Amino acid sequence: QAPQQQQQQAPQQQQQQAPQQQQYQAQAAQQQAQQAQAAQQPQAAGADEGVGAERQIAVSGCNHATVGGIVRGSFTLSTENHGKPAYKKDTQVNGLDVMLYFWDERDGPNFCGWWFGPKIGGDQVWAYHPSRTAKTAPTTGWKVPYDGPVDASFVISKASPPQQAQPAQQQAAAQQQAAQQGYGSLQLNNYARQQQGGQQPPQPPQQQQQPPQQQQHQQQQQH
Incomplete structure (x- = not known):
């Protein structure tokens, strides 16, 4: 059983x-x-998270004391690297360019993604985004420094030339006015100095000529 x-x-x-x-x-x-x-989902998000095919972009935020001052500002499309657009900051920082570029997996998956650094493919980097799928620079999700945590305040956005152009034009107009006023005041000062300089030099000769005239009158009176 x-x-x-x-x-x-x-x-x-x-x-x-x-x-x-x-x-x-x-x-x-x-x-x-x-x-x-x-x-x-991340791949789809990565494909949509890019700032877009913009010629000019702006970087804002970034709480890191050192990196923030380096990466914040306006960037202009400079070239293309590994099939994706690369940007260059409009101003240098401490004599260094600030580049934003993509690097593919040719050096390994850990190096693949978007980088901020002074040189495309250089050893020095300031910020990193691991997205492999974003066709353009990711707007959020940046790690600062490159091996640190994600900085939620770090944002890349489209530059808005029309809004920035007005203050720039106003500043330019104000600078021109200030320059004109400054140039005008310099002209007045120079003119005043020329006038003073023109009046002052003849005075000493007149004073010098007076004594001989007085001497001639005295001689005539004596004769």
Whole structure:
């Protein structure tokens, strides 16, 4: 009877295990599907997170005391690197260019992504974004420094020339007015100095000429 019971129990265990395995397989399939969706979502987000094919962009935020002062400002499209646009800051910092560029996986996956540095592909870097799918510079999600945490305040946005042009024009007009006023005051000062200089030099000769005239009058009176 014992062997028969074992034989009977074995099919029962197999029957019990079969649904459990199916459940596990179903759960594993669901997990894989969820992981695949999760993997696709960042890629989709990465494709959409770029600032866009803009000629001029602006970097704002960045709480890092040193890096913030380096990366903040206006950038202009400079070239293309590894198939994606690269930007150069409009002003240098401590004599160094500030470049924003993409680097592919040719040096390994850890080097793939978007970088801020003084030179494209250089050893020195200030900030990093791991996105491989963004076609243009990612707007958020930057790590500062490159191996540090994500700085949520670090934002790349489209530059708005019309809004920036008005203050720039006003500043330029104010500078021109100030320059004209300054130039005018210099002209007046120079003119005044010339006038004073023109009046003062003749005075000494007149004073010098007076004594001889007085001497001549005195001589005539004596004669």
